[in-house]
Amino acid sequence: MKQIKLYIIIVSILAVGFLYCKQSRKQLTHNMDKNIVFSGVDATGTSVRITQYPANIVSLAPSNTEILFDIGLGASITGRTRFCNYPPEVESIPIVGGFVDINVERIVALQPDLVLAIRGNPQKSITELRRLAIKVFALDPKDITDVVRTIKDIGNITGKKENAEILADNLARRIEVVSELVKTIPVELRPKVFYGDWKSPITAAGINNPIDSLITMAGGINIATDSGVSWPHYSFERILAHNPDIILSGFKNKEDLVKDQDLLLEEIRNDMLWSKIKAVQTNRIYFIDEDIVMRPGPRMVDALELLARYFHPDKFNVRAKESSRVLSH
Structure with a gap:
């Protein structure tokens, strides 16, 4: 009888402990999820999680740079390629190379919170930056049909979702006006x-x-x-x-x-x-x-x-x- 009681007590303790651990893990996961401000898969197939919206951004493509300026993040760009020549304000931003000759050391020295790349940038450089614990998100816009989506993606990852949606929606309407008129020709x-x-x-x-x-x-x-x-x-x-x-x-x-x-x-x-x-x-x-x-x-x-x-x-x-x-x- 005593053995049965002891068995029941042990099982009860284990059950309570199991439930406590399960709840603790659940709470930990919940807290971790609350700390993530962005989670997504980039153009290279890499899962990227951001726990804090970036204050210092390096742009590895002119299109990224122009979008960042248009959604109000020009002052957050701390590095650019030599091909990023618009708007004129970019002239004061340090250059970190070109499309294919990216200087990883210069980027690391800038200590960016985020590197906005494109799929055309060398995979070797992207991999090296990630190995050095630098957040990289690669985009893959090809033509005008990708512009609206890319703007929204950049807005989401940088915390400028509202600005990005306003810009993207405005551009989408302008594209639609042209498209509707062309259909009649x-x-x-x-x-x-x-x-x-x-x-x-x-x-x-x-x-x-x-x-x-x-x-x-x-x-x-x-x-x-x-x-x-x-x-x-x-x-x-x-x-x-x-x-x-x-x-x-x-x-x-x-x-x-x-x-x-x-x-x-x-x-x-x-x-x-x-x-x-x-x-x-x-x-x-x-x-x-x-x-x-x-x-x-x-x-x-x-x-x-x-x-x-x-x-x-x-x-x-x-x-x-x-x-x-x-x-x-």
Whole structure:
């Protein structure tokens, strides 16, 4: 009888202890969850947890940098790439390398709370930063269709969710306005567009790149999609066969372009081959700031609207000038 009582007492103690431990673990997990302000999987497939919103951020892509400024976090950026050149305020921010030549030591010295990367950054550098206990979240925006989502992702991870949603929703509405108007335009009324160089070897914007998406969404037909690759070498014979209605060409230095634009246009118009193209004959040659068409950030929506206005001036209530002009923002 005594043995039975002893057995019951022992079982009771163990049961109470088990329940206490279970409750303690549950409470610990709950407390840990309460301390996590962000949890998600980034573009590299890595699970990232943030326990405190970052005050010091290193940006490894121009699109990330522009988004951070637009949601009110410009002052929190303590490091950038040499390609992060907008807005002008970035000039005072230390440089930590480029896209592929990231200086891990410089980043570590800045002691960032968060490194905002993109999938195109070297995996080796990302892995090394993580090994050194630095939080890295990689994004993978490819074109304008990814801009809204990327802005919201950055807002969530940085604690600027409200600002990010306001910006993202505004951009989404602007994209929708263009999309709805373009839907009303028959395919046969959409201009054939060539984006690329005019000096040999000619490189064109083909398929699966940001410019192709912009041309299509703005109501144009990209002639170089027949190449089957993103950035093909494109022969003049193929351009002549398509005879594009519009020619777009990117530039990097606006000051030089503004100064030399008339000379460039004169050179194209007097060229024995290019003068045969409809776009040249009708003065529909436009020079575009490469940054706004190549970076999947907020200004890409500006580029979409600008292209739509030049492709379809009647639909977008903007009278296209007879002469060529610079498209930039």
